[in-house]
Amino acid sequence: DQQVKQNSPSLSVQEGRISILNCDYTNSMFDYFLWYKKYPAEGPTFLISISSIKDKNEDGRFTVFLNKSAKHLSLHIVPSQPGDSAVYFCAAKLDTDKLIFGTGTRLQVFP
Amino acid sequence: ETGVTQSPTHLIKTRGQQVTLRCSSQSGHNTVSWYQQALGQGPQFIFQYYREEENGRGNFPPRFSGLQFPNYSSELNVNALELDDSALYLCASSSIGISDTQYFGPGTRLTVL
Numbered sequence: 289d290q291q292v293k294q295n296s297p298s299l300s301v302q303e304g305r306i307s308i309l310n311c312d313y314t315n316s317m318f319d320y321f322l323w324y325k326k327y328p329a330e331g332p333t334f335l336i337s338i339s340s341i342k343d344k345n346e347d348g349r350f351t352v353f354l355n356k357s358a359k360h361l362s363l364h365i366v367p368s369q370p371g372d373s374a375v376y377f378c379a380a381k382l383d384t385d386k387l388i389f390g391t392g393t394r395l396q397v398f399p
Numbered sequence: 400e401t402g403v404t405q406s407p408t409h410l411i412k413t414r415g416q417q418v419t420l421r422c423s424s425q426s427g428h429n430t431v432s433w434y435q436q437a438l439g440q441g442p443q444f445i446f447q448y449y450r451e452e453e454n455g456r457g458n459f460p461p462r463f464s465g466l467q468f469p470n471y472s473s474e475l476n477v478n479a480l481e482l483d484d485s486a487l488y489l490c491a492s493s494s495i496g497i498s499d500t501q502y503f504g505p506g507t508r509l510t511v512l
Contacts, residue, residue, distance in 0.1 A: 331503035389441030
């Protein structure tokens with residue numbers, strides 16, 4: 289039972305354009321959401337997070353949007369850069385501090 | 400500020416053996432969580448340690464066990480290794496009650512032959 293889903297395994301975007309990565313979840317009890325970026329042979333690196341009481345959080349080029357009624361969140365990267373090429377994981381937290389991850393979306397930013 | 404570190408980087412074991420993986424948490428953090436990431440999948444929660452006690456467990460059998468020490472570092476032990484245990488094992492540290500964000504180490508790649 290996949291509680292956090294990233295339905296797009298890959299995404300290819302031109303440098304300078306917007307990258308939009310999507311994530312859907314099924315459990316309305318999730319109270320915190322996070323995005324991580326992962327390069328090969330490295331651990332996930334924390335990018336940005338959002339509490340379930342908010343609908344938007346921004347940090348530089350990265351913005352996360354949360355739509356609780358649709359149980360959907362998205363990560364926007366503007367402008368996209370070649371160094372953003374990585375696998376992006378969406379994660380959701382229950383009150384026990386356990387993170388539940390999606391399967392990831394591989395983003396490729398080309399010149 | 401020192402980040403999360405893990406050792407060893409890579410490990411090769413044979414089926415039936417036992418393995419111990421180690422993790423040092425980020426300075427100021429009191430909680431360590433362990434995850435298993437199989438190829439092509441997202442990390443799966445194994446368990447979490449807070450104040451040297453297990454503070455939650457995922458859907459993993461009892462042959463996966465752990466410890467947390469007074470300095471908040473942690474060990475993951477896996478007994479009777481199976482081929483399916485081959486994965487990247489990730490440790491994450493956080494501070495319960497201060498922040499909901501978990502910070503990950505580089506992981507240990509375990510191969511079971």
